[in-house]
Amino acid sequence: MANSRDIYKKGSLDLLILSLLSVRDCYGYELTQLMNELSEGVISVPSGSLYPALYKLESFGYISEYTVKSGKRRQRIYYHIEEPGRKYFSEQLAAYNSVIRATQKIFSWQGDDHDSN
Amino acid sequence: MIMTATEKYIRDVRRLITVYGKNEKKFIANLRNDLISYCDAHPETSDYDSITKEFGSPRDMYVHYLESQDDRYLVHSTRRHIIIRRTLLLLCIGVTVIVVLFGYHYQQANRRFRDSLPASYSETIHINSSSTESPAEESDALHP
Numbered sequence: 001m002a003n004s005r006d007i008y009k010k011g012s013l014d015l016l017i018l019s020l021l022s023v024r025d026c027y028g029y030e031l032t033q034l035m036n037e038l039s040e041g042v043i044s045v046p047s048g049s050l051y052p053a054l055y056k057l058e059s060f061g062y063i064s065e066y067t068v069k070s071g072k073r074r075q076r077i078y079y080h081i082e083e084p085g086r087k088y089f090s091e092q093l094a095a096y097n098s099v100i101r102a103t104q105k106i107f108s109w110q111g112d113d114h115d116s117n
Numbered sequence: 118m119i120m121t122a123t124e125k126y127i128r129d130v131r132r133l134i135t136v137y138g139k140n141e142k143k144f145i146a147n148l149r150n151d152l153i154s155y156c157d158a159h160p161e162t163s164d165y166d167s168i169t170k171e172f173g174s175p176r177d178m179y180v181h182y183l184e185s186q187d188d189r190y191l192v193h194s195t196r197r198h199i200i201i202r203r204t205l206l207l208l209c210i211g212v213t214v215i216v217v218l219f220g221y222h223y224q225q226a227n228r229r230f231r232d233s234l235p236a237s238y239s240e241t242i243h244i245n246s247s248s249t250e251s252p253a254e255e256s257d258a259l260h261p
Contacts, residue, residue, distance in 0.1 A: 013185075027150070027154070028147050028150065028151055029150070029151040029154040029155065030154075032151075046172065046173050046177070046178060046181045047147070047148050047151050047172060047178065047181075048173070048177070048178040048179065048180070048181030048182035048184075048185065049181045049182070049184070049185040051143075051144050051147050051148075051182070051185075052140075052144075052182060052185035052186050052187075053185060055140055055143070055144075056187065071157075074150065074153050074154075074157075075150065076150060076154075077147060077150065
């Protein structure tokens, strides 16, 4: 059975990537490290999950990539958020926050007078 | 040493990938970059076990990769894999049939050729006595 944290992570991975890229351009490994550090180890995204999400966002034109040569043999592929990506991110963030608020309301429900009658 | 562990991990992940398309090629290249970045950042712990601890086992890596794929992409790549397998199978069958037919016809032609040859033949050489003159006599005849 999938880890419960994985279920929440799966739906929000695109948002997490776009959120980090909206701050600055990052390469793949940097994204996984940042997510791990910022979430204090709660969210760890393996490369196997990260790259398909990046390819998908790239295919939609939300992000783009560019290569930076680093050292003799190494090439780092940096990801950059594009304008449609920023727009999509703000829309999705608003939707995500509204879902969180709605979920919190459901969780905090203690029952009402209707039941007691 | 660093390259060996990295390349071994990459090789183990690649072995699990059944359909090696454009995205998979890109994924392997990105994964290789990540592993190199990790090994550069942690030169003291860049053996295979440390890589597995950091990135998960190759099997886990591939499972994560598959799980994160779009359903349509998975169906499409599986279908393509089946088509490639069937095409290769048909190609093998076709080549086998052609080779068998060619061999059969070659054998038939060879047999026809051998049958067309006479079983034995005799050759008689007639030596004309007038042509046995000595070269000196021939020379006298030409220059009297």
